[in-house]
Amino acid sequence: MSSRDSEPRREDPEPVKKLRPARTTATRQKLFDASMELIGERGTAGVTVDEIAAAAGVSKGTVYYNFGSKSDLIAQLLRHGVDILKARLLVDQDGALSDGGAPGSGSRQDPLLAMEAMIGQAMDFMAEYPSFARLWVSENWRTPSEWQGTFTLLRAELLAVIGDAVENVAKAYPVDPSVSRGSLETAIFGACFVVGLDRQTYNPERTRDQSVAAIMAIMRGYVLKPSPPRG
Amino acid sequence: MSSRDSEPRREDPEPVKKLRPARTTATRQKLFDASMELIGERGTAGVTVDEIAAAAGVSKGTVYYNFGSKSDLIAQLLRHGVDILKARLLVDQDGALSDGGAPGSGSRQDPLLAMEAMIGQAMDFMAEYPSFARLWVSENWRTPSEWQGTFTLLRAELLAVIGDAVENVAKAYPVDPSVSRGSLETAIFGACFVVGLDRQTYNPERTRDQSVAAIMAIMRGYVLKPSPPRG
DNA sequence: TTATTTGAACTGACTGGTCAGTGTGATTAG
DNA sequence: CTAATCACACTGACCAGTCAGTTCAAATAA
Numbered sequence: 001m002s003s004r005d006s007e008p009r010r011e012d013p014e015p016v017k018k019l020r021p022a023r024t025t026a027t028r029q030k031l032f033d034a035s036m037e038l039i040g041e042r043g044t045a046g047v048t049v050d051e052i053a054a055a056a057g058v059s060k061g062t063v064y065y066n067f068g069s070k071s072d073l074i075a076q077l078l079r080h081g082v083d084i085l086k087a088r089l090l091v092d093q094d095g096a097l098s099d100g101g102a103p104g105s106g107s108r109q110d111p112l113l114a115m116e117a118m119i120g121q122a123m124d125f126m127a128e129y130p131s132f133a134r135l136w137v138s139e140n141w142r143t144p145s146e147w148q149g150t151f152t153l154l155r156a157e158l159l160a161v162i163g164d165a166v167e168n169v170a171k172a173y174p175v176d177p178s179v180s181r182g183s184l185e186t187a188i189f190g191a192c193f194v195v196g197l198d199r200q201t202y203n204p205e206r207t208r209d210q211s212v213a214a215i216m217a218i219m220r221g222y223v224l225k226p227s228p229p230r231g
Numbered sequence: 232m233s234s235r236d237s238e239p240r241r242e243d244p245e246p247v248k249k250l251r252p253a254r255t256t257a258t259r260q261k262l263f264d265a266s267m268e269l270i271g272e273r274g275t276a277g278v279t280v281d282e283i284a285a286a287a288g289v290s291k292g293t294v295y296y297n298f299g300s301k302s303d304l305i306a307q308l309l310r311h312g313v314d315i316l317k318a319r320l321l322v323d324q325d326g327a328l329s330d331g332g333a334p335g336s337g338s339r340q341d342p343l344l345a346m347e348a349m350i351g352q353a354m355d356f357m358a359e360y361p362s363f364a365r366l367w368v369s370e371n372w373r374t375p376s377e378w379q380g381t382f383t384l385l386r387a388e389l390l391a392v393i394g395d396a397v398e399n400v401a402k403a404y405p406v407d408p409s410v411s412r413g414s415l416e417t418a419i420f421g422a423c424f425v426v427g428l429d430r431q432t433y434n435p436e437r438t439r440d441q442s443v444a445a446i447m448a449i450m451r452g453y454v455l456k457p458s459p460p461r462g
Numbered sequence: 463t464t465a466t467t468t469g470a471a472c473t474g475a476c477t478g479g480t481c482a483g484t485g486t487g488a489t490t491a492g
Numbered sequence: 493c494t495a496a497t498c499a500c501a502c503t504g505a506c507c508a509g510t511c512a513g514t515t516c517a518a519a520t521a522a
Contacts, residue, residue: 041373041375047275048476055237069478102520138370141430159336183434190421190424192427193421194418198421202383213411221447221448221453280512281512289468292469295514448512
């Protein structure tokens with residue numbers, strides 16, 4: 001599944017998924033939903049395949065028919081969640097908040113506002129899929145992990161999205177050159193997860209905008225001039 | 232277990248620990264070290280009591296003689312780690328970097344420098360005890376968790392330390408009032424864990440100071456005037 | 463003497479993974 | 493039109509192994 005090197009590395013954004021019979025697609029979706037919920041609550045090792053199957057309303061054999069193993073199910077679950085998150089983060093790149101920009105032609109709005117919108121999207125995602133966030137932070141930094149390669153790949157994809165947003169800010173504003181770009185992106189990335197999870201677990205009274213503002217402090221501390229070209 | 236309301240809630244902060252014989256203390260320390268390492272690598276559910284006992288060089292019976300259960304061992308492990316981290320964070324509160332301040336009389340140095348020193352201590356801790364950091368982020372946000380009460384308590388203790396440092400900054404500098412103090416502390420707290428873990432797992436080439444600088448961007452974005460009241 | 467540790471056996475419940483078999487809609491043969 | 497065939501998705505009982513926790517007599521240390 002992972003070492004398919006006979007093809008010349010085509011992008012291949014699932015040409016099979018749509019051809020797959022509707023029944024299987026529905027089953028896989030049910031399994032994703034059920035396992036996301038259960039694994040988010042009790043962790044990968046704390047949930048049994050039987051439980052996942054029962055929660056999804058299918059038999060245990062169906063799990064192994066659709067996925068090669070419990071480990072494989074979780075790997076595909078991670079990919080599934082990252083695809084959703086990436087789609088959310090990229091929404092604002094095409095000027096969701098700009099009123100006149102041509103759609104699909106890249107962001108034409110203020111990069112700091114775009115950053116803020118992106119962090120807002122991240123907060124919304126964490127609120128909507130807290131189980132995914134828990135799964136991520138639970139397994140992401142495990143040293144020899146079954147999903148090490150998966151995490152490395154997915155993490156890079158997400159950081160690339162954040163990196164672009166930071167890059168746009170750095171092109172539009174004078175920024176502190178002594179701050180390493182990578183560390184900054186990591187801090188923002190991690191803060192989104194942690195603040196989002198903390199809000200859900202310990203501080204449900206905090207608003208979305210409060211959380212966004214706290215994370216945006218990182219960016220405001222990164223740009224040198226505190227006076228943006230706003231009216 | 233949780234609804235014990237016959238006692239008038241005595242604080243009882245381990246009056247036994249120092250009276251305990253040296254042999255037991257050594258055994259407990261060995262068990263802490265071994266379980267911290269193993270659990271950090273494979274998670275609480277992924278490690279067996281037999282493994283922990285073997286890694287600590289004691290018998291399984293000793294584990295159950297010293298701790299009531301696996302769950303109890305982990306709870307005390309969390310407390311153990313937080314005690315170490317708290318001690319580290321508080322080091323700089325007593326003017327470790329100030330040259331003339333009377334020791335033990337509270338920080339007399341620049342609050343932003345104190346903050347920077349504290350984050351540096353946090354980064355050192357994450358580098359020294361990455362397994363504890365992994366354990367923390369793995370279990371902290373689990374919704375109905377065996378250690379929910381433990382986490383709530385320990386989290387509050389750590390946030391109080393960070394909160395004091397932020398408070399000192401807010402007293403010495405004009406800060407952005409639109410940023411919620413709690414969210415900001417959470418962001419710093421979480422960023423320390425995430426940046427520290429990320430450095431260890433994905434970016435070992437990043438220096439300690441780079442990481443500190445990235446997290447300090449949060450504080451620099453929190454204070455309004457970038458020019459400190461120094462001569 | 464007393465507290466602590468050992469080591470090994472044991473239990474009872476649980477787990478990932480397997481596999482022979484079932485249900486069903488579509489296709490084909492007669 | 494009817495029956496046979498096929499591929500696919502799914503089923504659930506079953507297996508071999510694992511794990512937390514118990515028990516206890518003997519050894520060892522303070």
